Amino acid sequence: MIRLFNSQVSGNCYKVRLLLAHLGIPYERVEVDVVDRSRRPEILGGKNPALRVPTLELDDGRTLGESNAITWYFADGSSYLPTDPFERAQVLQWLFFEQYSHEPFVAVARFWLLFDKTPSEEALADRQAGGYRALDAMEAHLAGRDFFVGSRYSIADIGLYAYTHVADEGGFDLGRYDAIASWIDRVREQPGHVQITA
Amino acid sequence: MIRLFNSQVSGNCYKVRLLLAHLGIPYERVEVDVVDRSRRPEILGGKNPALRVPTLELDDGRTLGESNAITWYFADGSSYLPTDPFERAQVLQWLFFEQYSHEPFVAVARFWLLFDKTPSEEALADRQAGGYRALDAMEAHLAGRDFFVGSRYSIADIGLYAYTHVADEGGFDLGRYDAIASWIDRVREQPGHVQITA
Numbered sequence: 001m002i003r004l005f006n007s008q009v010s011g012n013c014y015k016v017r018l019l020l021a022h023l024g025i026p027y028e029r030v031e032v033d034v035v036d037r038s039r040r041p042e043i044l045g046g047k048n049p050a051l052r053v054p055t056l057e058l059d060d061g062r063t064l065g066e067s068n069a070i071t072w073y074f075a076d077g078s079s080y081l082p083t084d085p086f087e088r089a090q091v092l093q094w095l096f097f098e099q100y101s102h103e104p105f106v107a108v109a110r111f112w113l114l115f116d117k118t119p120s121e122e123a124l125a126d127r128q129a130g131g132y133r134a135l136d137a138m139e140a141h142l143a144g145r146d147f148f149v150g151s152r153y154s155i156a157d158i159g160l161y162a163y164t165h166v167a168d169e170g171g172f173d174l175g176r177y178d179a180i181a182s183w184i185d186r187v188r189e190q191p192g193h194v195q196i197t198a
Numbered sequence: 199m200i201r202l203f204n205s206q207v208s209g210n211c212y213k214v215r216l217l218l219a220h221l222g223i224p225y226e227r228v229e230v231d232v233v234d235r236s237r238r239p240e241i242l243g244g245k246n247p248a249l250r251v252p253t254l255e256l257d258d259g260r261t262l263g264e265s266n267a268i269t270w271y272f273a274d275g276s277s278y279l280p281t282d283p284f285e286r287a288q289v290l291q292w293l294f295f296e297q298y299s300h301e302p303f304v305a306v307a308r309f310w311l312l313f314d315k316t317p318s319e320e321a322l323a324d325r326q327a328g329g330y331r332a333l334d335a336m337e338a339h340l341a342g343r344d345f346f347v348g349s350r351y352s353i354a355d356i357g358l359y360a361y362t363h364v365a366d367e368g369g370f371d372l373g374r375y376d377a378i379a380s381w382i383d384r385v386r387e388q389p390g391h392v393q394i395t396a
C-alpha cells in the first residue's frame with residue numbers, strides 16, 4: 001500500500017490527501033512532527049532530499065517529494081489534469097506560483113501563529129504583505145473564471161486551495177475577496193471533497 | 199515570433215534561454231529591469247500574475263510565467279523531459295525543490311551581493327546557510343549519478359544548473375562539492391550549451 005509521510009495540519013500534505021480522496025486511492029499515513037524537526041534525517045533521509053512532508057512512498061519502495069509533484073503524478077491521466085499541452089503548462093505556472101509567491105507567505109504566517117513561533121511583528125507583517133500580494137493576484141485571475149485553468153477543477157485549484165482556505169489562521173482577512181470566496185465554495189462542492197482535518 | 203521578457207543576469211531567465219538554445223527555437227527578448235520593479239505592472243500586467251521574469255509570450259499572444267513551467271512546456275516531447283510517468287514526477291520534484299529550497303537562498307544571496315542590496319550580515323548568513331543545505335542535498339544525490347533524473351540530461355538539470363553554477367557570486371564556496379563540480383562539467387558539454395551571458 002502507498003504510504004504518505006504526513007502532517008495533518010500541513011496544507012502541503014492536505015493537497016495530496018484531497019486528491020487521493022477524489023481518486024479513491026487508499027493509503028496509510030505516517031505522522032511527522034512539523035515543529036520538532038530533529039528526527040527528520042532519520043525518518044525522511046534517503047526518501048526526500050528536502051526532508052519535508054509530504055513525502056510519498058509507493059508500494060515498490062520508490063519515493064517522491066514535493067506536494068505539487070506528487071499531485072501531478074497521481075492526477076496525470078485523470079480529469080484533475082488537462083490534456084492540452086498549454087493548459088498543462090498553465091497548471092504548472094500556478095503550482096510554481098503557489099510554492100514561490102503564496103506558500104512562503106500565507107503558510108508561514110499561519111504556521112507562526114498556530115504554533116506561537118512568530119519571530120517579530122515586523123517579520124509577520126512582511127509575510128502578510130507578501131500573502132496579500134498573492135491573494136490579490138488570485139482574485140484578479142478568478143474574476144469571471146470558475147477555476148484557475150481552463151474551466152475545470154484541477155490540481156492547480158487543489159494546490160492553491162490548500163493554504164488559501166485557512167488563510168484566516170495566518171491573520172489574513174478573506175472578506176475582501178469575492179471571487180476567491182466563490183471559488184472556495186466551488187472547490188468544496190467537488191465530488192469526494194474532504195476537509196483538511198480529515 | 200516567441201517573445202521572452204528577460205533579464206540577462208537572472209538564472210530563472212537563463213533556464214529558458216538555455217533550453218531554447220538546445221532546441222534551436224528562435225525568439226526575441228524584451229529586457230526587464232530586475233532592480234527597479236516600478237514599471238512591472240505596466241510591462242507584465244495581464245501576462246504574468248507574479249509580475250516576474252521570465253514571462254513568455256507565444257506568437258498568438260498567449261502568455262506563460264514561471265521559469266520551470268516554461269521549460270516544461272518546451273521540453274515535453276523532446277529528449278529534455280523523460281517519458282516515464284515516475285521520472286517526469288521526479289523532474290518536477292527537483293524543479294519544485296529548486297524554487298522552494300534553492301532559489302530563495304542561492305539566488306537571493308547572489309542578487310544581494312551583485313546589486314549591493316544586502317539588508318544585513320545576519321540576513322545574508324541565513325540565506326547562505328539555507329543555500330548550503332540545498333547544495334548539500336544536491337551533492338548527496340549526485341554522488342554516483344550523472345544527472346538528476348534517470349541517467350539523462352533534462353530540464354531538472356537545467357533548472358538546478360542556472361543558479362548553482364554562479365553560486366560563487368552569492369558567496370558560496372563550491373570547492374567542497376566534488377559531485378556538483380563534475381555535474382557542472384557534464385552540463386557544459388551538452389550540445390547547444392550557451393553561457394548565462396549569451
